[in-house]
Each structure stands twice: as structure tokens, then as C-alpha cells.
Amino acid sequence: MPIYDYLVVGGSLAGCWLAYYLTQYAQQRVLQVVAPQRPGAASVAAGIVNPITGRHLLLTWRANEILPFAEAAYTEAESFFNSKGLSLPNLAKLWHKRRLIWQITEPQQAEQFHLRSQTLLYAPYIEEITTRPTLPYLPPALAYAQIQAAQANIGVFTQNWLAYQQNKQASIPLVVCEEFNTKDLQLTTTSAIWRGNSIGTVVFCEGHWATENPYFSYLPHAPVKGEALHIKISQAPNLPYIIKGGLQIAPMLTNSAENDIYWCGSTYNWTDLTPEPTEWGLATLQQKLQQTITAPYHIIKHVAAIRPATKQRRPFLGRHPVYPQLAIFNGLGTKGTSLAPFFGHLLCKHLTQNHPLEAEIALPSPP
Template identity: 30%
Template structure:
């Protein structure tokens, strides 16, 4: 079998890269073993343009917010589903200091923080415990990740572009101008398979970190589902079947990928202190995601093995970074345009040359 590009993994990175290359008329093959608790499937699906206690604007926020809306709308049209919502985030500052940080950002350009009318704040008194008012983060998007992954997977199967099995790196043969895997030949291979990418000798030297995320799934029937609600580090996000995602953590000192009793107790107590209306915790999920130490993704090709590429390390910002850099990487492959230097994996050329 001859293809242009072999893509390993169909998380959010593999999904958008394979979509971009398919749109460019390239023949692709995605190798992916379905996993119910991959990092993408456990993620909240929130695209938030601000972050942290200082309410800092995220890297490339203005450009990314515009691009992601178009990208998710486009791929949604391809799979016949509306997968992006501009629902905004209603943030309840947990302290006066945090409130002042939000207020100080309202006059920024572009402005992502906006005031909330007193009458609107009053409407949430029966639902939540809060003491420092509320602000609105807008635009902020919510992505239906499950529908996205399932819908594009169906498209790949229809196009005979998906091999549903575990990738066996020991069977990969790398040459300067091509790769061979079993009976498949391709011009290049791109690793998009999350934490497994860094088990390959080509990428082990990269400065990555593995972070474990956990979340509760709760049934909160009285909570209006048209908003994302944020209380400091705890966020309530509309999930599936009327449920709510409540999380999350960023633990880099974990023993395994399983949900922990410590998180369950801590987040349950936080939820009880925040929500006044009746609710029931129905599930507890966890997954491990790769991130970069400097919070910039790995995009591009190995300096010593130009047929091998990587598209990974999105961390908690995968929903906003993956569509943008998938487009850049596809443009690089098809039109030889450069990728953003801060994301190009060649910035670690000295480390990769030791692989």
C-alpha cells in the first residue's frame, strides 16, 4: 500500500492534521487503536483566551480565537455536526485580589474580560455560593470533542484511511526519503499519538512532561447549560447527555493513569462548597497528556531523520493549538511554507541530534 503520509494517532492532533492533508488532496493513512480514555476524550473541550491568577492572555490568543472558530466550523460541516459553541465563561472570582485582576484586564486590547450586570449576577445567587461578583470571559468556545473524534473517524473509515490497531514501532523502517511500515510505504510518518510518541527513540530527548488530568462528571439538572462556569481552578463545563464536567487537575507526580481517591474527595468537597442546587456525581475520569516544559508544542520534522515528524505536546491547550498548527504543518508539507519558530521542533535540534 502506498500513501503520502502515515499519521500515528487520532486524537485532536491526528484528527486535524489528517483532515488538513486530506483537504489538500493527499493520500493519508491513520493508525489508531481506539481508547475510551484518551486525553482528548477526557478533556473539557474549553477554549479560554485567558489563564492563571494574573488573568494573562494566552499565547497567540487573538489569532487562535479567530482561526479555531473557522477550523471547527469547517470540520464540523465535513462530518455533518455542529461541534463548536461560543458560550462564554461566567467567572466567579474566588478572592478580592482575583476580582481586581479581572477588573484590571477589562480595558485591554483585545478585551476578553467583560463586566456582568448586577441583575444577571443576582440570578445566580440561588445556584452558587460566591462573594466577589462575576465577570464574563468572551469569546470563549466549547468543543464537542466526542462528536468530533467519532465523526472524523467515520470519515476516515469511509475513505479507507484508517487502520484500527496498535502501532508497533519495532516494525517501522526509516529511510531518508521514505518510511516503510509492514506493507505500507509513505513519504513521511508523523507521530501524533500522545504520550506514546515519547517512547520512540527519535523523540525521547525532547523536554516534555507528562501531566495527569482528572475530572468528575456530575448531574446538575437545575444549572443552565448555556454557560461555562469558573471558580478559580474549578470549572463546570456542559458535558454530554445533560451532564457536567467538573475539574481539573494538572498533576505531574502521579503513579498511574487511574482516577484517584484524593481527587475525588477534594473536588467533591469543592463542588459542595460552590453549588447550592441538587446534584449527583455519576463518574470520575482521568487521563495523561503530554506537554512541553516551555508550553509550546512540538511541530515539524527530525533534523537527522527528515521522513519522521512530530505533532504533539499541546498540553491543556490542545483544542486551540491543534487546528492552527495542523494547518501550518500541512502547508509546510504541501507548499514548503515555514512553521512558527516557537513551535518548530527544530528549536531542539541539538537535543535531537543525540537521539
């Protein structure tokens, strides 16, 4: 019977970062089960990392810990892939420092930005506030704030990690491409058996499908649908910025010869959780796009996905309170690009070294 230390269910950001750390840092034997017909929200995301969020311009949660860790993690992963002969596609570095141009349209927001920029907490992230447009195709605004942000090539990270595992010379499979069914899982006193494989711990990194997991559906999930557009802006080739107005516009991190293709999004819908793009989403994005940029554009693609968010806006990670041979890593919401490496590493230490988890993110007991 093949023996694995861990079975990771999921091949998106959470699953790949956790498998990366379990394998590379803890030298664990990991089987990863990936369902191609169940792509994660990261498959349509832009990988934007913005340190300042929300209407009240708050510094994102644990920014001074999480953001430097994310930059180091993606940079390290890029070096790792290159060292293993997985040449990254052209223009596909894993971490790109970006200046984010935030269009300020309300006097209260302008005042908040000026006040925040003078504090030690926010000063490292707010570079400049000016009344002059930084780019010729920005609509008029009260001011424009320039933020130190970033963009990670999350698609290339997950693709390269899975390719590395699939191509590794191993005596047993390390990646299985199929949908995982909990009915195939047998729990023993201290471990689990899945299709004849002995598993020490099964970690579910299923995205919004965790709401259907019989072991973890009790958690306060709050999935939210998001829609985005891929657009061509011929008047703005090689735009090195992220633009934030009615929505966000960011370069498409693809290996395409075209240098004027951009991602723009996104929407939030808590009631329609179907995976398909909608007419409402298209109309909403077009309306917000007109508020964000004045240059003409052409829509290339309309995409949608369900984000695995939580009611407390904190990730789920840790062992099941009743079945310790089961664990979860989920609920990264809109911050998955930066949260996945940080909490993937933390969960790896928790699982392999019994490193304690803070009460803020520890799993509650089922009712």
C-alpha cells in the same frame, strides 16, 4: 506495494486535525493508525476554550490568531461532515459560543479584572464584571466576571472524521485500528516502510506516549495527569454557561436526553501518571466543587487521562532534525481544543509546502 504520502500515528485531536488538513487541503494520501486501547486526553476533556487563563489573568498565547481560527475550523468541519452525509447527533454542534462566569474571590484578582477590562487587548473578551451572582446556585464572591468563551465538541469531531475515512470508497485502507510499534518501521534514505506500505512521511501524534518513542523521547515532555467528574445537577437543567470557581463546570456535549449532566474538572498531577482515577482526585474535585456551586449534585462518572504537555508550554511540531521522513505533532497540553486545528493546519503547510515554522515552536536537535 501500497503507497501513502503520510502515515499519521494517533486518532485523537492532533492526529485527526492533521489528517483532515493533509487530506482535504493538500489532497495527500493518508493512512491513519489508531490504537483504541490508547485513547487520547481529549477523550475525557470538555473542549473548553477560555481566552483568559492563569492566576495572573493573562490572555492565552496567540489568542487573536488561534481562537478565531479554531471557531472557523470547527464550523467548517461541521459543514463538511454534513455535506458527506454524516449527520451530527442532536445537540452535537461542533462549536458552541459560551459565556464563562468567573467567580472572583480575591481583591487583587478583582482589581486585575477591572484593569484588564479597560484595555483594548482584553475588552473584546471581558463582557461584564458584576457583584451580583448571575445564577442562583453560585456561592458568594467579591465579583463575577463574564467572559466570552467557547466549547467544542471534540469527541464528535474525532469520531466523525475517523468514520468518514473508514467509510470512504478507497482502493487501499485509510484507517488501521491497532497499536503502532516503531519496531515495524523501516527507514530508507528518503521515506519509510511500515508493514509493506511505502510511506513518504510518518507523523507521530501519540499524546503522552511520545515519551516512549525512540525518535522523539529526547524532547522536553512534561505529561500531567488530569481527573474530572460527570455530575447530575437536577436544579440546573440546560445550563448554557461555563462556571469557573475552584474548578470549571461545563455542559456535557452528548446526545443524551438528560439536560442536567455536566463535566467538572480538573486536577493536575505530575507524579502519578497512571491512567486510572484516584481517591485523591475524587476528594480534590469534590472539595473544589463545593467551592464552585451550592446546588446538590450526584456523581455519575469519574474519569482520568494523561495530558501531553511540554516543559516550555509550547507544542512540538515539525520534521525530525536527523530523520526528515519522520515528524511529530504533540504537546498540546490543556489547550488542545484550540491549538490542534491551528497548528495542524500550520504543520500541513510545513510538510507539504515547506512553509517555515517559527523558532519558538521549531524542534530542537537531539543531544
